[in-house]
Amino acid sequence: MPRGELSASQISQIRAYILAKSPDASVAREYSFEGVKHVLAEATSPVTSMAFAPLRNDLLTFGCADGEIWLVCLPPTSAPTSAQPSCAKVPSPQLQFGDGGYICRQSGDLQLQHRPAHMPPGLAGMLHSKYQITPAGSGLQITALDSSNHHVFVGDSAGSLHWYACELRGRQLSRLKPVGRLRLAAGAGAGAGAVAASGGGGGSGAAGHVAAVTALQYVPFCRTTDTPVLMAALQDGSLCIVRANEVRHLADLYLRRIVSPPAAAETAAAAVTASGTSFRTARSSSSSIATAAAADVPLITYGSDDTAVYIVDVTSRGFGGPAGPGRSRGGCSTSTSERPMTVTVLKAHRAAVTAVAWTYDEALLASADAEGLVVLWRRCRLF
Numbered sequence: 051m052p053r054g055e056l057s058a059s060q061i062s063q064i065r066a067y068i069l070a071k072s073p074d075a076s077v078a079r080e081y082s083f084e085g086v087k088h089v090l091a092e093a094t095s096p097v098t099s100m101a102f103a104p105l106r107n108d109l110l111t112f113g114c115a116d117g118e119i120w121l122v123c124l125p126p127t128s129a130p131t132s133a134q135p136s137c138a139k140v141p142s143p144q145l146q147f148g149d150g151g152y153i154c155r156q157s158g159d160l161q162l163q164h165r166p167a168h169m170p171p172g173l174a175g176m177l178h179s180k181y182q183i184t185p186a187g188s189g190l191q192i193t194a195l196d197s198s199n200h201h202v203f204v205g206d207s208a209g210s211l212h213w214y215a216c217e218l219r220g221r222q223l224s225r226l227k228p229v230g231r232l233r234l235a236a237g238a239g240a241g242a243g244a245v246a247a248s249g250g251g252g253g254s255g256a257a258g259h260v261a262a263v264t265a266l267q268y269v270p271f272c273r274t275t276d277t278p279v280l281m282a283a284l285q286d287g288s289l290c291i292v293r294a295n296e297v298r299h300l301a302d303l304y305l306r307r308i309v310s311p312p313a314a315a316e317t318a319a320a321a322v323t324a325s326g327t328s329f330r331t332a333r334s335s336s337s338s339i340a341t342a343a344a345a346d347v348p349l350i351t352y353g354s355d356d357t358a359v360y361i362v363d364v365t366s367r368g369f370g371g372p373a374g375p376g377r378s379r380g381g382c383s384t385s386t387s388e389r390p391m392t393v394t395v396l397k398a399h400r401a402a403v404t405a406v407a408w409t410y411d412e413a414l415l416a417s418a419d420a421e422g423l424v425v426l427w428r429r430c431r432l433f
Contacts, residue, residue, distance in 0.1 A: 081349070081361055081394050084428045087414065089398075093120060093422030100405040100418055107409035110416055112424060124414075124426070194266040196280070200296050202226055203280055205263025209235020211282065211292065215299060229299040234282055234290055235261040236306075261286035265352075268294075274348055274365065275304055281350060289350055289364055289390065307364045307390040309354065349393060351415065353403025359396040359417045359427075366391035398425045 093114050100112035110122040194205030202214040211234050214226035265283040272279040272291075280292040280301070287309040294301045351361045401419040408415055415427040 082430045083394070083396065083415070084430050086398055086425055087428040088124070088424075088426040090120075090122065090424040090426075091422070093118065093424070095422055096420040097405045097418035097422060097424065100407045100416055100424070102407055102409045102414070102416070105410050107411060107414055110407070110424075110426075112405065112407075112416075112418055114422060122424075191262070194263045194282070196266040196268045198268050198270070198278065198294075198296065201229075201294075201299075203266055203268060203294075205234075205266050205282065207260070207262040209233065209261045209263060209284060211263065211266075211280070211301065213294075213299070213301065230301060232292065232301050232303065234263060234288070234292070234303065235284055235286070236288070261288065272348060279304070279348075281348075283352055289352065289362070291348065291364060305364060307362070309352065309360070309362070309389070350390070351406050351408065353406050353417055353419075355402035357397065357399040357401060357403060357419065359399075359403055359406060359415075360392055361394040361396075362390035362392050364390045396427060399423060 093112075095114040095116040095118065097112050098115050100110070103109035103111075108124040110124065111120065112122075113119050191207035192204055193207055196203050197216075200216055202216065204212045204214070206212065211232040212228065213230050213232075215229045217224045217227055261284040263282055264285050265281075267281045269279045269281060271277075275291070275293050278294045278296065280290075280294055282288075282290040282292060284290065289307045289309060290303060291305040292301050293304045348364055349361055350364055351359065353359050396415075396417070399417065399419040401421040401423070403417055403419050405418040406416065413429055415429065416424060417427070418424045
């Protein structure tokens with residue numbers, strides 16, 4: 051082959067070929083689902099939190115705004131399909147009281163347990179492990195919570211991210227020490243990447259509309275940033291990736307994308323309860339979960355108030371789709387260059403989607419809405 055420089059067209063063709071053959075590109079193209087596996091319609095209040103058990107894809111729990119906690123036992127994936135009737139085929143499920151105050155229901159392959167929790171309304175989504183964080187005299191509302199082995203991360207109603215260092219004594223959690231604050235909501239008062247040192251906290255300082263943090267998820271490692279990251283969703287539709295340096299107790303905003311919902315979402319926004327009071331969800335009204343955060347192309351799954359579940363690639367920018375009016379809201383522009391590329395759209399809800407959760411192997415996706423409906427999606431096998 052003769053030596054020489056490649057032309058611009060040849061370079062672009064080679065680059066397109068490499069991207070098409072890359073593993074991450076194939077994952078994004080093949081991110082499809084077989085359909086709905088189960089539909090749970092027993093709850094009547096908005097679902098505030100939902101999670102699968104670690105290293106298990108047959109156990110799901112979710113909490114509602116009225117303080118109820120539900121436990122769902124799913125059938126094994128190796129069971130024949132004939133022995134897996136959908137929960138939707140049982141129009142009037144029989145509920146009966148079981149041991150320990152549980153309400154149990156069995157339908158062939160699926161077991162559903164319900165326990166009325168003795169806690170204030172809306173607190174079900176704010177409990178995590180064995181500790182509880184409440185604002186003390188700050189006038190702020192805790193709207194999101196997650197943790198790592200060393201820190202607790204909290205999102206508030208002013209659009210800020212707080213993190214606390216876990217101090218142990220005798221292998222037990224002794225106290226949570228505030229070590230920093232990061233402003234996620236764009237707008238007046240502070241820059242998007244400003245970090246407040248430990249100790250203080252301070253007020254929000256932003257006038258007018260302030261976007262609350264609606265969801266947080268800690269990811270131990272992301273190859274894109276080569277660090278642990280936090281996936282955050284804000285009330286104004288912002289999806290943020292925050293790099294976390296747990297050794298130095300630092301965090302900085304790595305990436306921000308704006309989810310542009312249909313114009314009807316402005317008037318059809320649902321009221322989601324958190325920490326006992328209601329706030330109006332204007333755009334991204336639910337959780338955001340990193341579905342492929344360990345890969346080069348992190349994917350985020352989020353639910354919107356237009357009743358759909360979206361899987362987007364936050365490192366790629368979309369150039370189409372349903373774009374709302376190109377205006378600012380809370381200081382965040384909804385221009386085309388800031389919208390992520392949509393990979394998959396799932397539609398089965400009739401109300402605003404308030405929570406989403408993946409199994410550890412990403413074989414099942416669960417989504418819940420403001421009417422208490424929970425839908426389980428089965429992902430297509432890649433191999």
